[in-house]
Amino acid sequence: MFFIDWDKKYELGIKSIDDDHQKLVALIDELLVALSNGKGRELLAPIIKKVEDYTLYHFRREEFFMKCAKYPNLENHIIEHQHFIEKIKAMKAKSRLNDSTVAIELMKFLKEWLINHIQVSDRKYEAILKKSGVQ
Numbered sequence: 001m002f003f004i005d006w007d008k009k010y011e012l013g014i015k016s017i018d019d020d021h022q023k024l025v026a027l028i029d030e031l032l033v034a035l036s037n038g039k040g041r042e043l044l045a046p047i048i049k050k051v052e053d054y055t056l057y058h059f060r061r062e063e064f065f066m067k068c069a070k071y072p073n074l075e076n077h078i079i080e081h082q083h084f085i086e087k088i089k090a091m092k093a094k095s096r097l098n099d100s101t102v103a104i105e106l107m108k109f110l111k112e113w114l115i116n117h118i119q120v121s122d123r124k125y126e127a128i129l130k131k132s133g134v135q
Contacts, residue, residue, distance in 0.1 A: 004028060004111055010118050012126045015135055017065075020058040021118055027051050028110045031103060040103040048092045048106065055084065062122075069132035071125045080121055084113060 004025045011018045027050055034043040059081040066074045087109060095102045 004115070010115070012118070012122055012129075014065075014126070014129055017058075017062060017122070017129075017134075020054075020061065021114070023054060024051070024058065024110075024114055027054060028107060028114070031107055031110075035103055035107075041098070041100070044095050044103050044106075045092075048088065048095060051106075051110065052085070052088050052092065055081075055088070059085075065129050065132075065134045066125055069125070069128050069134065071128050073124060077121060077125070080117065084117075087113075 006022055006025055010021060027047065030050075031040070031044070031047045034040050034047065063074065063078060063081070066077060071077070091102055091106050091109070095106075
């Protein structure tokens with residue numbers, strides 16, 4: 001059971017970034033499995049922490065690559081990343097209030113954001129990073 005079926009259309013052809021994106025998809029699916037097994041509340045905080053930690057790692061890597069490649073839209077991309085982190089922090093705070101809707105809200109947000117971010121925002125730097133030799 002997968003919330004996001006990974007598809008070649010989500011790949012940029014930059015292995016390190018594609019691997020990161022697949023790891024993020026796996027974390028979303030981990031939340032789906034927890035919910036399906038009735039452990040959503042119990043595992044929500046640890047999964048949010050994993051998502052937060054891994055996205056920070058991924059964003060630093062991606063931003064480093066863009067900076068090295070002199071990607072002209074770097075500032076706007078960083079702002080998108082900051083908005084994502086703010087939303088995750090808000091959901092983390094909401095989960096501490098035992099809000100039962102936060103797990104489903106988080107899954108929907110992650111799926112929509114990740115797919116849109118890959119297919120729209122990340123596509124914009126794809127050629128530039130490849131040209132600069134990022135793999």
